[in-house]
Amino acid sequence: MDTKHRLILQRNRRNLVTALIPADICDGLLSKGVFTQDMIDEIQSKVTRRDQARQLVTDLETRGSQAFPAFLECLRETGHHDLAELLQSGDGAYLPHPFPIQPSQIPLPVQNPKCTEKHIPDHTPLVVVLPSRPESLPLPKPLSPPSETLRVRPTRPRRDSIQSYKMDASPCGMCLIINNVDFEPASELKDRTGSNIDCDKMEKRFKALNFEVIVKRNLKCNQIKHEMSTLSKRDHSAYDCCVVIILSHGTEASHNRFPGAVHGVDGPAVPVQFITNYLNGQKCPSLQSKPKLFFIQACGGGEKDTGFEVSPDEAEPSLGGIDDQTDAIPISSSSDSLSTSDEIDARATLPTPSDILVSYSTFPGYVSWRDTQAGSWYVDNLDLVLEENVASDDLVTMLMMVNDAVSQISAKGLYKQMPGSFNFLRKLLYFQSSQS
Template structure:
């Protein structure tokens, strides 16, 4: 879609979301070749009429140059000429004038009488060396703060204790097994996609499979999935009964790209080329579409590019950074972006909810920033997965997930690809509580 048409849609987004009737457009958009039936089904599953309108407008920007004129024609054909006129240069109907509030008459204030100030008696002054009144005065003791210096153990070594878990501040994570973990590992891409095979991804997959099994998850690995197969396996996962479990994890290792969005950026490619937006991936497990996971943490780890931009970083003092492990042979998991995203998220309006917000209890951890490439070593795997696996192994006993992801961000940011390019992971965190994984040592202690 041309940038001018994209700007028109964005500048009128609020009015469109409030007034658009998306259900009347679906058949015509399919007939015009703008959307496939699968894509329309995804839009329908996004929720209320406003949610569907919002999702339709976001996806429309990714559907090429014919999308805007076809959308205009569909509006006309379905009796929504006012919206078509708005997008072609008209103005939305002006809201009714707001009547000014009638102010009650102001009563004159009574004259002020001078306030009678109390007579202040001076306190007796004594020398700091005069202790004659010390017995009558309570000593002022400053509050003692807990020492941050660790006390040595009897053996002379300090082991940092696991943070005290409070039931109202931490997720319940003691079910055995803890939950399902689905890993989608796309390595070999079809020749007509112009996507290179992802050498080293099997190394990432093996590490994460072993790691999440050690954290007491039921791990399922799916390899080289096409677009429809990715959606199929996510739908299957959402239909499972998670009542006896405390958590659910989805890990996707693939090529990625940037797409328009209103909540979670990025998309991951099937081996046949088309990309599934991360926003759709999270929708399968949200509180609306997977009732047995309501109130439970849903974790998504995405090893894929967020776009095709490379980051050369900026200069810092030598004591702020340690040498990284990146090498000259590192590859990127990128595809040219299908559309640009002006911000990390776009909010059209505030919708009051009587229950928990739909994206609550979701965390999406990205290997790189939106719009930028993600680096992978063909021999040792991706930077992000290598460091994530090690941090989980070293710190899951003592630290919560968000703290560990901050450690991952720090270490990955210090790597350099080909001596020049940088990478900055990040996460979109909608968790409401601390999350502590189960570890083998804790299970053995409690057994």
Template sequence: MDEYHKKILQKNRVNLVTSLDPSNLYDALLAKGVFTQDMIDEIKSSGTRRDQARQLVRDLETRGRRAFPIFLECLQETGQHGLVEILQNGAPPVRIQPATPTQVDRPKLQPLPLISPVDVDQQTKHILPVYPVKKPNTPTPSPGTDPLRPGPQGRPCRDSIQNYKMDASPCGHCLIINNVEFEPDSKLNNRNGSNVDCEKLERRFKALNFIVEVKTNLKQRQIKQALSTLSKIDHSQYDCCVVAMLSHGAEVNHNRFPGAVYGVDGQFIKVQQITNYLNGQNCPSLQGKPKLFFLQACGGGEKDIGFEVSPDEAQPSVRGFDDQTDAIPTSSSSDSLSASDEVDARASLPTPSDILVSYSTFPGFVSWRDPQAGSWYIETLDSILDEFSATKDLAEMLTMVNLEVSQNCAKGVFKQMPGYFNFLRKLLYFQTST
């Protein structure tokens, strides 16, 4: 598809997701060679009407040059004239054939070349109707845009990614652990501003139709107990599970997921242990369902002073000079941390499928928090979810969070780079009220 047509679809994605009725388009898009039957089946299985509309538009961008005008033609034929007008506004003129009985919709029969019987079998398996081409010298589409490009062993390639089912009501459970006040013996400072983060996350995930439970100032043992309780819930009627951890953190040795999160008693729990509570072995009712972990905690004690970039790349946002970090005290190191829970630490994910762990900062570095406004990461995450949940999948939104947080600057010097470990197998779109 031409780049300007892709931009038109992207610009109007909200209108398309809100108003498009994809069920009326499937037969026409299949007959005109825009989609294959496999692709239509995948779109139909993506969920609600909104999910199907979103998947259809996303897949449409991967098709050939004629996909956009044929899409407009199908909208016109099915009476969705308002969307046609919106998509044509400001776009280069696209000629739409009137939907009349004289429209040539039958395949044009052409003789097959003389080829071997094996090749004949391969070719006839994927014969598509051949339509009149307006420009006889139009170049052959590239393999990536061919509507039925053969894949291995003659099977059609799948050019789309499925969506997770996310239409249960409620969608699932969300556990928020907010550690603010730490015991004196822990030698960890109180995390002023964390309540602001907690309130934002609680409000945001309630708006996304989750059952939200907040637990405050938990010791390591209590964190494990809360996660164990969550894992024992029957999640069969739900589609997703979310855990958010707001605490001090540190860099520790790991097998899969780096980092550790502290209880208010100064004892830590490794991130890979946290994820283990909800894996397929320990929580069977969440098998095949997305399990999301959001961690506002330092990955270590190192401070990032950044590096110089070109003026076009730099859009600095200088944050407060009173910003604090969620790192362990400088006098401690990851090598000197207690390993009293080593037996539990040996448990590991057999397969980390359907898990996403989003970190507020790169492993080994501090995470910045404003005592009044809350942390950079949660503030930005909440803002991005608020603005884009209706139209973008989670991975794309987290990349936007990475970009925005990376442009902040603490005390005029220090930087922060969030990131995520993504083992999801499908795209994830949250429920929204719009």
């Protein structure tokens, strides 16, 4: 699909997911050759209409150059005129209508623009006839001579679709929240006032997303390891996903996959990559090929980011709270760092860190800000983005929204923060939504 058409679909994803009736569209897309029967079956296997619409739009973005005009044609044929006009208004050019045609009809006389029901594969040259242009739309590029047909350059065959993870189990999966608030005096770490607000938000949010939530508070270093070990030994066969949320102080640590470490309330830190390893495909077989999500609200180091100047039209200043604190201590070497050695496995396998996403509240090496009255910038915006967009957008898209929102905030009118993710997911991930 052309980049401009893909962007139009992405910008209007929410409207499409809300209003589209996939059952009306699928037959048309199949008859026009845009979708295969396997793709239609995958769409129809989704439980709710919204999930079906979401899958349809996701698959549509991966199809050939004629998929977008075919989709507009199907929308008009099935009475989705408002959606068709909405999408076409964002195209900036009048789209060929109707289309497509069979190779046997090439060349097609200008006087007979009717089409057959078969769709030509992406690698086959097409002949498309342009009808008269409505006066309200911009002029298309002139044809020379006007009576000739327009040949579209052949495109390379594309893969069927990037698929979405299965996320319809009930409950969808386990969600472990580790909330470290009160640190022991010997740790020389301050108490994390405001973290309970973060914890409450995440507990409510993931319960709303149909997860079974377990909250553990004020864990020492060894207790964090114990809880992760317990989680890895559970049978996740009936679940589709697993989530771990850690709210604590953090620091830098040596690593070969995932940076950073989180502190127990007694002081010592557990590397993030050590935590993720408990749930990888080797250590937790019942989560193989299923998404494992980690959300880390902790500092990645001790540096404070003062940001850089931007032009006025880019700046959307937002001040942090009056009592912003960081979750950092200086960099330290950890005795818990993992071995970098790897053993060869000749069997057909997926890479060990596959299906893992780690979302960090801040860039490695930098502090993460927390308002003692309102909670951390990262969790507050993560909760808000999930609430507003979970019905229409995939996780990676929503995390980019979180990144943008947090980047606009300033602590004490000076310091900035930039969240980010280490993404090893293989498919799109859509959470369950209570909206139908």
